[in-house]
Amino acid sequence: MTAPRGRPDSGSAGHIFSENLMPREPNAVDFWRGFALITIFVDHVPGIIYARYTLGNFSITDAADLFVFLAGWSLRLMADGGGRQRPTRDMVMRLFGRAFEIYTAQILITMLAIAILAASAILLHNPLLLQWHNAAAVFADPVQTNIGLVLLTHQLGYFNILPLYVVLMMMAPAYAALDRYAPALVLPVSLAIYLFVLAFRITLPSWPESNSWFFNPFAWQLIFILGFVLAKPNRGIGAWTRRYIVPLRIIGFPLAVSGVLMQLLHWWPDPTTVPDPKLFFLANKTYATPIRLLVFLGMVAVFSLAFRYIRMLTDVPVLRPPSKGLIWLLSLLGRNSLYVFCVGSLLSLLAQVARYVYHGSVGSDSAVVVIGIAVMAYIAWLAESRNRSGPATQGSPPRS
């Protein structure tokens, strides 16, 4: 993954806006984050035709890994302050503030999702919709379930990525502080937690329902931290990977291909026969297990070249408009990813209701995707327009 390249006057690739309030230049991180956001939007409409063609159908990893990895990458930009290093206390407060911002976004979209389900049930005269996506408990047992929603221990189906992100951002200040005073320890600490959690299958429980989190934050923090350490260009493993990126791509290629073959040819290890600790040998999403993680890192190494080539397409006259449009669109989405993610989550739910009403067809599915992406782009554009017309956002953290 190549580092984002901001305008020289932006002072940092981490700032969405340069001092003249123009959005930062399209870069690989924003581009791929936009890609992840669109993929998640499509994947969260179960049954939609286009979900058969997203990353998760061709590899054992999917857009969630990419989203979390790039969130870690953004953490680097926030923690380092875009070249203007802030006092540790300020940095810690800023990161906690970001965690709170994501938390409020999660609460807001959860409430809106519940309202969408309730309104759909009323308008369509179908109480079954009230039981969709883990919402039944909200209506049937509100006393405990509302507490669970606030504590993030009760999550609606397909609204479970932001709770993971909240916990990761709650961990972020500790990792960022460690990175300042003992940077060599960041990855070993993260890896140790990961291995411990996988070995003993430690996870966060759901409540009031007796279940567990779909995304185990203690396991997924390794992907987050890998993004964080790899984003550091001049020291540690980040510098090392840049120095040896060619051999890493050579190693990464067969890893990425093996992930594709596993998915397409169903080369899954038999979970009943693998040795203990079993999670070390399974391709499990909840725990972001090593097999999955290695394939993902292989893909990152291989695809770190891709954006450069996509940008080169803009030099080919006939391909210039579509490639420029694609880069503009995905970068726009990626620059405003929290807004886009929230809107995308709600659009996914609305799309599910629409598919239920219109019975899902190529036509309605195509409309869902086109309208969904258009609305997400409009929201992103609106967010940037607001910033352009408002006071300068100098020093504002990158959206992640």
Added chain:
Amino acid sequence: MTAALLAAPAHAQNPPPPAAGPTNLPSPYSPACRGGAAAIAGVTPLPNVAAALKRGKTLRILTMGAAAGRIGQRGDYGELIENVLEGALKGTDVTMINRGVSGELADDAVLRMQDEVGLEMPDLVLWQVGTNDALAYVPAEEFAATVENQIDWLKAHKVDVVLVGLQFAPEMLRDAHYRKIRDILRKVASRENVIVIRFYEAMEILNKAAKSGGAVPAQFERSEAGYSCLAQYVAHAITLGIFAKNVPKRPPTR
């Protein structure tokens, strides 16, 4: 009440002789759910569950699929099943492991379920399946193939399975695809010789009872009552599956 419909034998089209159930179950259902115990006749044996009970008086049940979760004040659907089963199978330690993901399609549950089987080593998988696929308009044949392959995988890995069918809403009666998924699930269960709990019919009965002045007028009270009954039907079907005789038996696979 025709709770007869609720725990349908897998081979419903050719009903087997009545099963000899455990003698200490005079009334396995609460009054609201009672009425069809005699019809839980052609219950498919659960050889792996029976073998597990013989080995150590413990029973591990993995619940997968569209999670019923917490329905009302009575608590968790899984807890209800655990309580009923422990009451019926005296001295047995029942462990319910809930890994249901609400909104998940059958196809998305496949690998997760296999992982959970490897990790949790259950004796029985209780799979509530079909509702999400029906609402998402997954082609019925594709859905059937997914469920069938997964049942085969479970059998090959020495795990019994009980299917829980689609949820009920009166409006869904008009939905041809919903009915198609419901019917094809029964056919799959029949072909595979596994128990399917007809949750749709259970709720339909409760709904009719409510309309005719029953004591459960509100939607969620009906849901709560429905899941409470469902827990009883599941528990009783499992109990009968353990003790089932005079039905075509699969040999224990471990």
